């Protein structure tokens with residue numbers, strides 16, 4: 001009887017939901033009270049075969065990521081519905097570092113002579129601050145309501161046909177932080193006279209680990225589930241790090257060397273905007289409520305740094321592996 005209910009629920013899941021949720025249901029069924037599973041009927045076995053096949057396809061999903069959880073950057077069920085462009089405005093602003101920025105740390109690249117030669121003065125990129133302006137901050141719309149009452153979470157843009165390039169040059173990644181839309185191609189190039197091994201370490205997507213010798217053609221990778229942000233490292237050169245925000249829409253930007261950013265194509269509405277920056281174990285984020293009027297530009301400035309990270313200050317919270325699961329629990 002329990003199995004009948006279980007398979008009925010799975011059928012509903014198949015019709016309405018995504019594979020990650022399905023896998024979670026299967027897992028939880030057989031982990032709790034699954035003793036009846038040893039007496040499956042013939043039709044149940046057929047179902048199980050089908051489900052096992054689907055489950056294999058969905059190994060990339062996780063219960064927290066695929067099951068709805070707290071991540072509001074999940075793809076909605078059903079066909080994609082692009083973010084409306086009518087009367088779209090922009091969110092623009094500046095990201096700054098309050099107080100004295102940590103001095104860049106010199107990286108010892110001597111383990112690879114090619115790196116030592118190409119980048120004798122390589123330094124850490126955790127905090128890139130120029131005159132108080134903070135680069136490499138990933139700014140995105142986390143959630144919100146459009147002027148017509150619909151939720152931004154209900155929309156998802158198709159992947160742009162253009163790819164985003166992640167270059168390995170001078171034994172570091174260029175850019176250090178980047179964003180893509182779900183299923184958008186990332187072109188990975190090796191501009192160095194040495195071998196790199198690029199390693200994507202997501203939570204909601206499959207692990208991906210590829211060696212790329214010098215002179216090899218570009219590799220292409222894409223991620224099929226939204227995830228903010230994915231850790232990327234090089235297995236050859238432990239100092240090489242990059243962060244990739246995978247979004248279901250185009251409503252994101254990365255602050256430049258002058259700290260500025262612009263998110264364009266924002267439909268009129270009220271949104272929670274998040275600015276995420278690496279640092280510490282899981283990064284740090286700031287949030288801000290922003291209203292965008294029709295065809296207008298809204299401003300959202302963010303402040304990081306020692307002075308902004310004092311406990312108790314509004315809008316400055318350490319990230320607890322929800323939005324930026326860099327050390328997630330899987």
Ligand SMILES: [Cu+2]
Nearest residue numbers: 196234236237
């Ligand atoms: Cu490398």
